[in-house]
Amino acid sequence: MALTYSGKLYRAINPVFAREPMSGRGAERYGGRFNPKGVPALYTSTSVLTALRESNQVGDLQPTTLVCYRAEIDMVFDASDTAALTAAGLNEASLADPTWRDQMIETGEAPTQRFARNLIAEGYNGLLVRSFAKGAGLGDMNLVLWKWSASGPSRLELIDDEDRLG
Structure with a gap:
């Protein structure tokens, strides 16, 4: 069953890409756990700490730019719905x-990427899924977005009132 996510989302970005916090091009170029190569995605978190954990999973904390969004996202697959997950x-x-x-390297597409491709084909805009980063707990959640824009049904607005990112 699809849900609607309404609230703030956070993303910790490598400063090299900080000027494009809405692009999803890095994930599109390299692929991610929940997006195959060629499919843009924004990996966001529902808390600041989860976003930091997600972006710094290897070694020591590296320079990071933290951004915040206002979100109203329809058609989100809730991965905590075990029945729906089992059906998939x-x-x-x-x-x-x-x-x-x-x-992904061996077969061209990991099962989680195929899962994402199927959800996108079914009209889902995103996936609400638990964080698997080191130190994350059961309540640490990510929202992976495949479709977003300045207006509904998948509205995402960068909070940058002082135009700090130019």
Whole structure:
């Protein structure tokens, strides 16, 4: 069952890409756990701490630009709905599988990427899913967006009232 997410979202970005906090081009170029190569995506979190954990998963804390969005996103798949997840042929262990990159290299598309492709084809704008970053708990959530714009049904607005990102 689809849900609507309404609230703030956070993203910790490498400063090299900070001037384009709405692009999704990095994920499109390299692919991510929940987007195959060629599909733009914004990986956002529902809390600041989760966003920092997500962007700094290896080694020490690196320079990071933190951004915040106002969001009103319709058609979000809730990965905590175990019945819906099972119907899609997955479970939490398969979502958390740390070998997704290897699978992507070996077969061209990891199961989590295929899952995302199917959700997109079904009209979903995003996926609400638990964070699997080191130190994340059950309540640390990410919202992966595949469709977003300045207006509905997948409205995302960067909060930059002082135009700090130019």
